[in-house]
Amino acid sequence: MESNPNSSQSNTSVRIAGTGSYLPEKILTNADLEKMVETSDDWITSRTGIRNRRIAREDEFTSHIAAEAAKNALEQAGIAAADVELIIVATITPDTITPATACYVQQHLGCPRAVAFDVSAACSGFLYALEIARHSVGAGAFKNALIIGAEKLSAYINWTDRNTCVLFGDGAGAAVLLPAEEGSGKILSSHLGTDGAQTELLNIPGGGSACPITVENADQQLATLAMQGREVFKHAVNAMKRASLHAIESAGLQIEDIKLVIPHQANLRIIDAIVDRLGVPKEDVFINLDKYGNTSAAAVAIALDEANREGRISKGDKILLVAFGAGLTWASAVIEW
Numbered sequence: 001m002e003s004n005p006n007s008s009q010s011n012t013s014v015r016i017a018g019t020g021s022y023l024p025e026k027i028l029t030n031a032d033l034e035k036m037v038e039t040s041d042d043w044i045t046s047r048t049g050i051r052n053r054r055i056a057r058e059d060e061f062t063s064h065i066a067a068e069a070a071k072n073a074l075e076q077a078g079i080a081a082a083d084v085e086l087i088i089v090a091t092i093t094p095d096t097i098t099p100a101t102a103c104y105v106q107q108h109l110g111c112p113r114a115v116a117f118d119v120s121a122a123c124s125g126f127l128y129a130l131e132i133a134r135h136s137v138g139a140g141a142f143k144n145a146l147i148i149g150a151e152k153l154s155a156y157i158n159w160t161d162r163n164t165c166v167l168f169g170d171g172a173g174a175a176v177l178l179p180a181e182e183g184s185g186k187i188l189s190s191h192l193g194t195d196g197a198q199t200e201l202l203n204i205p206g207g208g209s210a211c212p213i214t215v216e217n218a219d220q221q222l223a224t225l226a227m228q229g230r231e232v233f234k235h236a237v238n239a240m241k242r243a244s245l246h247a248i249e250s251a252g253l254q255i256e257d258i259k260l261v262i263p264h265q266a267n268l269r270i271i272d273a274i275v276d277r278l279g280v281p282k283e284d285v286f287i288n289l290d291k292y293g294n295t296s297a298a299a300v301a302i303a304l305d306e307a308n309r310e311g312r313i314s315k316g317d318k319i320l321l322v323a324f325g326a327g328l329t330w331a332s333a334v335i336e337w
Ligand code: UT7
Pocket: 038, 039, 040, 043, 044, 047, 048, 123, 162, 163, 164, 166, 228, 229, 230, 231, 232, 233, 236, 266, 267, 270, 294, 296, 324, 325, 326
Protein backbone atom coordinates (compact mmCIF):
# COMPACT_ATOMS: atom_id res chain seq x y z
CA MET A 1 0.00 0.00 0.00
CA GLU A 2 1.25 3.47 -0.82
CA SER A 3 0.00 6.75 0.57
CA ASN A 4 -1.87 8.94 -1.88
CA PRO A 5 0.53 11.72 -2.80
CA ASN A 6 -2.41 14.12 -2.77
CA SER A 7 -3.14 13.34 0.86
CA SER A 8 0.11 14.87 2.04
CA GLN A 9 -1.04 18.50 2.12
CA SER A 10 -1.10 20.00 5.64
CA ASN A 11 -3.34 22.89 6.67
CA THR A 12 -0.33 25.08 7.41
CA SER A 13 3.09 24.57 5.88
CA VAL A 14 5.80 23.27 8.19
CA ARG A 15 9.56 23.87 8.12
CA ILE A 16 12.64 22.21 9.55
CA ALA A 17 13.97 24.76 12.03
CA GLY A 18 16.99 22.81 13.29
CA THR A 19 18.88 19.55 12.86
CA GLY A 20 21.25 17.60 15.07
CA SER A 21 23.11 14.31 15.20
CA TYR A 22 25.19 12.21 17.55
CA LEU A 23 27.57 9.33 16.88
CA PRO A 24 29.07 7.18 19.66
CA GLU A 25 32.84 7.53 20.01
CA LYS A 26 33.98 3.97 19.42
CA ILE A 27 34.92 3.21 15.81
CA LEU A 28 34.74 -0.36 14.46
CA THR A 29 36.83 -0.67 11.28
CA ASN A 30 36.81 -3.24 8.50
CA ALA A 31 40.20 -4.39 9.81
CA ASP A 32 38.58 -5.03 13.23
CA LEU A 33 35.87 -7.11 11.53
CA GLU A 34 38.49 -9.15 9.65
CA LYS A 35 39.55 -10.43 13.10
CA MET A 36 35.96 -11.32 14.09
CA VAL A 37 34.51 -13.11 11.01
CA GLU A 38 35.74 -14.45 7.67
CA THR A 39 35.64 -11.23 5.67
CA SER A 40 37.99 -8.66 4.14
CA ASP A 41 38.27 -4.91 3.85
CA ASP A 42 38.23 -5.41 0.08
CA TRP A 43 34.92 -7.37 0.14
CA ILE A 44 33.21 -4.87 2.45
CA THR A 45 34.33 -1.71 0.63
CA SER A 46 33.72 -3.05 -2.88
CA ARG A 47 30.30 -4.59 -2.06
CA THR A 48 28.98 -1.88 0.25
CA GLY A 49 31.23 1.22 0.40
CA ILE A 50 31.38 0.93 4.23
CA ARG A 51 34.76 1.47 5.97
CA ASN A 52 33.84 2.29 9.58
CA ARG A 53 30.85 2.20 11.86
CA ARG A 54 30.25 3.56 15.40
CA ILE A 55 29.45 1.33 18.37
CA ALA A 56 27.69 2.64 21.49
CA ARG A 57 29.03 1.93 24.99
CA GLU A 58 27.29 -0.76 27.01
CA ASP A 59 25.76 1.91 29.27
CA GLU A 60 24.76 4.12 26.32
CA PHE A 61 21.24 3.17 25.21
CA THR A 62 19.21 4.25 22.17
CA SER A 63 17.49 6.91 24.30
CA HIS A 64 20.83 8.44 25.32
CA ILE A 65 22.05 8.59 21.72
CA ALA A 66 18.69 10.06 20.69
CA ALA A 67 18.77 12.72 23.40
CA GLU A 68 22.25 13.91 22.37
CA ALA A 69 21.15 14.36 18.75
CA ALA A 70 17.97 16.10 19.95
CA LYS A 71 19.91 18.61 22.10
CA ASN A 72 21.85 19.74 19.00
CA ALA A 73 18.67 20.10 16.94
CA LEU A 74 16.85 22.06 19.67
CA GLU A 75 19.83 24.38 20.09
CA GLN A 76 19.95 25.13 16.37
CA ALA A 77 16.17 25.73 16.28
CA GLY A 78 16.33 27.96 19.37
CA ILE A 79 13.66 25.93 21.15
CA ALA A 80 13.95 25.20 24.88
CA ALA A 81 13.44 21.57 25.94
CA ALA A 82 10.69 22.72 28.32
CA ASP A 83 8.67 24.05 25.35
CA VAL A 84 8.75 20.88 23.23
CA GLU A 85 5.19 19.63 22.60
CA LEU A 86 5.69 16.44 20.57
CA ILE A 87 8.55 13.90 20.53
CA ILE A 88 8.57 11.05 18.01
CA VAL A 89 11.46 8.58 18.09
CA ALA A 90 11.87 6.31 15.07
CA THR A 91 13.73 3.18 16.11
CA ILE A 92 13.84 -0.60 15.78
CA THR A 93 16.25 -0.90 18.72
CA PRO A 94 14.23 0.53 21.62
CA ASP A 95 15.67 0.70 25.14
CA THR A 96 12.77 -1.54 26.22
CA ILE A 97 9.75 -3.02 24.45
CA THR A 98 7.64 -0.79 26.65
CA PRO A 99 7.63 2.06 27.49
CA ALA A 100 8.57 3.75 24.25
CA THR A 101 12.13 5.06 23.85
CA ALA A 102 10.56 8.52 23.33
CA CYS A 103 9.42 8.44 26.99
CA TYR A 104 13.02 8.00 28.16
CA VAL A 105 14.10 10.77 25.79
CA GLN A 106 11.45 13.09 27.25
CA GLN A 107 12.92 12.37 30.68
CA HIS A 108 16.58 12.81 29.59
CA LEU A 109 15.86 16.15 27.89
CA GLY A 110 13.37 17.54 30.43
CA CYS A 111 10.30 18.09 28.19
CA PRO A 112 7.40 17.63 30.65
CA ARG A 113 4.80 19.11 28.25
CA ALA A 114 5.67 16.81 25.36
CA VAL A 115 3.56 13.92 24.13
CA ALA A 116 6.10 11.20 23.33
CA PHE A 117 5.86 7.97 21.36
CA ASP A 118 7.86 5.74 19.01
CA VAL A 119 7.45 4.84 15.35
CA SER A 120 8.65 1.44 14.12
CA ALA A 121 9.24 1.60 10.37
CA ALA A 122 12.89 0.46 10.26
CA CYS A 123 15.12 2.50 7.96
CA SER A 124 12.15 4.56 6.72
CA GLY A 125 11.23 5.49 10.31
CA PHE A 126 12.62 9.02 10.37
CA LEU A 127 10.62 9.96 7.27
CA TYR A 128 7.49 8.29 8.70
CA ALA A 129 8.02 10.44 11.84
CA LEU A 130 8.50 13.52 9.66
CA GLU A 131 5.16 12.87 7.95
CA ILE A 132 3.25 12.37 11.23
CA ALA A 133 4.87 15.41 12.82
CA ARG A 134 4.35 17.68 9.85
CA HIS A 135 0.61 16.97 9.76
CA SER A 136 0.34 17.31 13.55
CA VAL A 137 2.10 20.68 13.58
CA GLY A 138 0.45 21.77 10.31
CA ALA A 139 -3.01 21.07 11.74
CA GLY A 140 -2.19 23.11 14.85
CA ALA A 141 -2.44 20.15 17.26
CA PHE A 142 1.13 20.88 18.46
CA LYS A 143 3.15 24.09 18.19
CA ASN A 144 6.38 22.22 17.50
CA ALA A 145 7.73 18.70 17.12
CA LEU A 146 11.04 17.00 17.79
CA ILE A 147 11.60 13.98 15.56
CA ILE A 148 14.53 11.63 16.08
CA GLY A 149 15.89 8.58 14.25
CA ALA A 150 18.03 6.64 16.73
CA GLU A 151 19.48 3.15 16.76
CA LYS A 152 21.74 0.98 18.87
CA LEU A 153 21.88 -1.76 16.26
CA SER A 154 25.03 -3.23 17.79
CA ALA A 155 22.75 -4.72 20.47
CA TYR A 156 20.76 -6.64 17.82
CA ILE A 157 23.58 -7.96 15.62
CA ASN A 158 24.80 -11.53 15.46
CA TRP A 159 28.53 -10.79 15.60
CA THR A 160 29.32 -14.21 14.13
CA ASP A 161 27.22 -13.65 10.97
CA ARG A 162 29.34 -11.99 8.27
CA ASN A 163 26.24 -11.44 6.10
CA THR A 164 24.98 -8.78 8.51
CA CYS A 165 27.58 -7.79 11.10
CA VAL A 166 29.72 -5.80 8.65
CA LEU A 167 26.79 -3.62 7.56
CA PHE A 168 25.31 -1.87 10.57
CA GLY A 169 26.25 0.81 13.13
CA ASP A 170 24.87 2.98 15.92
CA GLY A 171 23.89 6.67 15.85
CA ALA A 172 21.10 9.24 15.93
CA GLY A 173 19.84 12.24 14.00
CA ALA A 174 17.09 14.71 14.88
CA ALA A 175 15.07 17.59 13.51
CA VAL A 176 12.79 20.24 14.99
CA LEU A 177 9.62 21.11 13.07
CA LEU A 178 7.85 24.47 13.35
CA PRO A 179 5.11 26.17 11.31
CA ALA A 180 6.59 27.81 8.21
CA GLU A 181 6.90 31.61 8.26
CA GLU A 182 6.79 34.26 5.56
CA GLY A 183 9.89 33.69 3.42
CA SER A 184 11.01 30.53 5.28
CA GLY A 185 11.49 27.11 3.72
CA LYS A 186 8.91 24.34 4.05
CA ILE A 187 8.27 20.65 3.51
CA LEU A 188 6.78 20.51 0.01
CA SER A 189 5.69 16.89 -0.30
CA SER A 190 6.15 13.40 0.99
CA HIS A 191 5.32 9.85 0.06
CA LEU A 192 5.12 6.69 2.20
CA GLY A 193 4.67 3.03 1.29
CA THR A 194 4.55 -0.41 2.91
CA ASP A 195 4.57 -3.98 1.59
CA GLY A 196 3.71 -6.34 4.44
CA ALA A 197 3.92 -9.34 2.08
CA GLN A 198 7.72 -9.15 2.35
CA THR A 199 8.23 -9.25 6.12
CA GLU A 200 10.50 -12.29 5.89
CA LEU A 201 13.19 -10.53 3.82
CA LEU A 202 14.51 -8.44 6.68
CA ASN A 203 13.56 -8.87 10.31
CA ILE A 204 14.51 -9.60 13.90
CA PRO A 205 12.67 -12.91 14.28
CA GLY A 206 12.95 -13.41 18.05
CA GLY A 207 12.26 -11.39 21.17
CA GLY A 208 8.66 -10.47 20.24
CA SER A 209 5.40 -12.23 21.09
CA ALA A 210 5.75 -14.50 18.02
CA CYS A 211 8.99 -15.96 19.29
CA PRO A 212 9.94 -15.12 22.88
CA ILE A 213 13.53 -15.82 23.89
CA THR A 214 13.52 -18.88 26.15
CA VAL A 215 16.10 -21.09 27.83
CA GLU A 216 15.52 -23.62 25.02
CA ASN A 217 16.28 -21.21 22.13
CA ALA A 218 18.72 -18.88 23.91
CA ASP A 219 21.72 -20.17 21.91
CA GLN A 220 20.14 -19.43 18.50
CA GLN A 221 20.64 -15.63 18.53
CA LEU A 222 17.03 -15.12 17.38
CA ALA A 223 16.88 -11.53 18.64
CA THR A 224 19.34 -10.39 15.96
CA LEU A 225 18.91 -8.98 12.47
CA ALA A 226 18.34 -11.50 9.67
CA MET A 227 18.36 -10.39 6.03
CA GLN A 228 18.06 -11.86 2.53
CA GLY A 229 20.47 -9.25 1.21
CA ARG A 230 20.23 -9.81 -2.53
CA GLU A 231 16.40 -9.70 -2.53
CA VAL A 232 16.32 -6.64 -0.30
CA PHE A 233 18.79 -4.93 -2.63
CA LYS A 234 16.45 -5.28 -5.65
CA HIS A 235 13.40 -4.03 -3.75
CA ALA A 236 15.41 -1.12 -2.32
CA VAL A 237 16.45 0.18 -5.73
CA ASN A 238 12.95 -0.05 -7.24
CA ALA A 239 11.07 1.32 -4.24
CA MET A 240 13.43 4.27 -3.63
CA LYS A 241 13.37 5.24 -7.29
CA ARG A 242 9.53 5.17 -7.35
CA ALA A 243 9.24 7.02 -4.02
CA SER A 244 11.64 9.72 -5.22
CA LEU A 245 9.63 10.32 -8.38
CA HIS A 246 6.33 10.44 -6.43
CA ALA A 247 7.59 13.09 -4.00
CA ILE A 248 9.19 15.20 -6.74
CA GLU A 249 5.99 15.08 -8.81
CA SER A 250 3.79 15.90 -5.79
CA ALA A 251 5.95 18.95 -5.14
CA GLY A 252 5.33 20.09 -8.73
CA LEU A 253 9.06 19.81 -9.52
CA GLN A 254 11.37 18.10 -11.99
CA ILE A 255 14.48 16.06 -11.10
CA GLU A 256 16.61 18.99 -12.32
CA ASP A 257 15.12 21.20 -9.58
CA ILE A 258 16.60 19.00 -6.81
CA LYS A 259 19.84 20.47 -5.41
CA LEU A 260 20.78 17.59 -3.13
CA VAL A 261 19.58 14.00 -2.73
CA ILE A 262 19.95 12.51 0.77
CA PRO A 263 19.31 8.77 0.40
CA HIS A 264 19.22 6.01 2.99
CA GLN A 265 22.81 4.95 3.66
CA ALA A 266 22.74 1.13 3.33
CA ASN A 267 24.96 0.36 0.37
CA LEU A 268 26.84 2.58 -2.09
CA ARG A 269 25.84 0.27 -4.94
CA ILE A 270 22.15 0.79 -4.10
CA ILE A 271 22.64 4.57 -4.04
CA ASP A 272 24.54 4.49 -7.35
CA ALA A 273 21.80 2.41 -8.98
CA ILE A 274 19.06 4.82 -7.83
CA VAL A 275 20.82 8.00 -8.89
CA ASP A 276 21.71 6.46 -12.27
CA ARG A 277 18.05 5.58 -12.83
CA LEU A 278 16.90 9.03 -11.71
CA GLY A 279 19.57 10.77 -13.79
CA VAL A 280 20.97 12.74 -10.85
CA PRO A 281 24.65 13.85 -11.02
CA LYS A 282 26.74 11.96 -8.42
CA GLU A 283 28.02 15.22 -6.90
CA ASP A 284 24.42 16.11 -5.97
CA VAL A 285 24.10 13.06 -3.69
CA PHE A 286 25.08 13.11 0.01
CA ILE A 287 27.00 10.05 1.18
CA ASN A 288 28.41 9.28 4.63
CA LEU A 289 27.93 5.49 4.85
CA ASP A 290 31.70 5.00 4.57
CA LYS A 291 31.96 6.50 8.10
CA TYR A 292 28.89 5.06 9.84
CA GLY A 293 27.56 2.04 7.92
CA ASN A 294 23.80 1.50 7.91
CA THR A 295 22.25 3.14 10.99
CA SER A 296 18.66 2.29 9.96
CA ALA A 297 16.20 4.99 11.12
CA ALA A 298 19.08 7.30 12.02
CA ALA A 299 20.77 7.25 8.60
CA VAL A 300 18.80 9.90 6.69
CA ALA A 301 18.56 12.05 9.83
CA ILE A 302 22.32 12.01 10.44
CA ALA A 303 23.01 12.71 6.76
CA LEU A 304 20.53 15.62 6.76
CA ASP A 305 22.26 17.17 9.77
CA GLU A 306 25.75 16.72 8.29
CA ALA A 307 24.65 18.18 4.95
CA ASN A 308 23.09 21.12 6.79
CA ARG A 309 26.10 21.79 9.03
CA GLU A 310 28.64 21.29 6.21
CA GLY A 311 26.88 23.99 4.17
CA ARG A 312 25.74 21.58 1.45
CA ILE A 313 22.23 23.10 1.64
CA SER A 314 21.44 26.80 1.14
CA LYS A 315 18.24 28.73 1.72
CA GLY A 316 15.75 28.05 -1.06
CA ASP A 317 17.39 24.77 -2.17
CA LYS A 318 15.03 21.88 -2.86
CA ILE A 319 16.30 18.63 -1.36
CA LEU A 320 15.05 15.06 -1.67
CA LEU A 321 15.16 12.61 1.25
CA VAL A 322 14.46 8.95 0.44
CA ALA A 323 14.63 5.76 2.50
CA PHE A 324 13.84 2.05 2.42
CA GLY A 325 13.79 -0.68 5.05
CA ALA A 326 12.24 -3.69 6.76
CA GLY A 327 8.50 -4.09 6.45
CA LEU A 328 9.10 -3.57 3.65
CA THR A 329 8.75 0.19 4.02
CA TRP A 330 9.80 3.14 1.90
CA ALA A 331 9.44 6.89 2.22
CA SER A 332 10.48 10.13 0.59
CA ALA A 333 10.11 13.86 1.12
CA VAL A 334 10.95 17.00 -0.82
CA ILE A 335 11.90 19.99 1.32
CA GLU A 336 12.50 23.60 0.37
CA TRP A 337 15.25 24.73 2.74
O1 UT7 B 1 18.70 -0.87 5.43
C1 UT7 B 1 17.73 -1.76 5.03
C2 UT7 B 1 17.92 -2.20 3.68
N1 UT7 B 1 19.08 -3.04 3.57
C3 UT7 B 1 19.73 -3.04 2.45
O2 UT7 B 1 19.38 -2.27 1.59
C4 UT7 B 1 20.81 -4.06 2.18
C5 UT7 B 1 20.61 -4.65 0.83
N2 UT7 B 1 21.56 -5.67 0.45
C6 UT7 B 1 22.89 -5.42 0.26
O3 UT7 B 1 23.34 -4.33 0.49
C7 UT7 B 1 23.72 -6.52 -0.30
O4 UT7 B 1 22.91 -7.56 -0.78
C8 UT7 B 1 24.77 -7.10 0.72
C9 UT7 B 1 25.85 -6.10 0.99
C10 UT7 B 1 24.05 -7.47 2.00
C11 UT7 B 1 25.41 -8.36 0.14
O5 UT7 B 1 26.02 -8.06 -1.12
P1 UT7 B 1 25.76 -8.99 -2.36
O6 UT7 B 1 26.58 -8.48 -3.46
O7 UT7 B 1 24.27 -9.06 -2.58
O8 UT7 B 1 26.36 -10.37 -1.89
P2 UT7 B 1 25.63 -11.78 -1.68
O9 UT7 B 1 24.73 -11.74 -0.51
O10 UT7 B 1 25.04 -12.19 -2.99
O11 UT7 B 1 26.88 -12.69 -1.36
C12 UT7 B 1 27.92 -12.87 -2.31
C13 UT7 B 1 28.99 -13.73 -1.66
C14 UT7 B 1 28.44 -14.97 -0.98
O12 UT7 B 1 29.37 -16.02 -1.19
P3 UT7 B 1 29.09 -17.11 -2.33
O13 UT7 B 1 27.79 -17.76 -1.96
O14 UT7 B 1 29.05 -16.38 -3.61
O15 UT7 B 1 30.29 -18.02 -2.19
C15 UT7 B 1 28.43 -14.59 0.49
O16 UT7 B 1 28.55 -15.71 1.32
O17 UT7 B 1 29.66 -12.97 -0.65
C16 UT7 B 1 29.67 -13.74 0.57
N3 UT7 B 1 29.66 -12.80 1.68
C17 UT7 B 1 30.78 -12.27 2.22
N4 UT7 B 1 32.09 -12.46 1.94
C18 UT7 B 1 32.98 -11.78 2.66
C19 UT7 B 1 28.59 -12.29 2.34
N5 UT7 B 1 28.99 -11.45 3.31
C20 UT7 B 1 30.35 -11.43 3.26
C21 UT7 B 1 31.34 -10.75 3.99
N6 UT7 B 1 32.64 -10.95 3.66
N7 UT7 B 1 31.03 -9.90 4.99
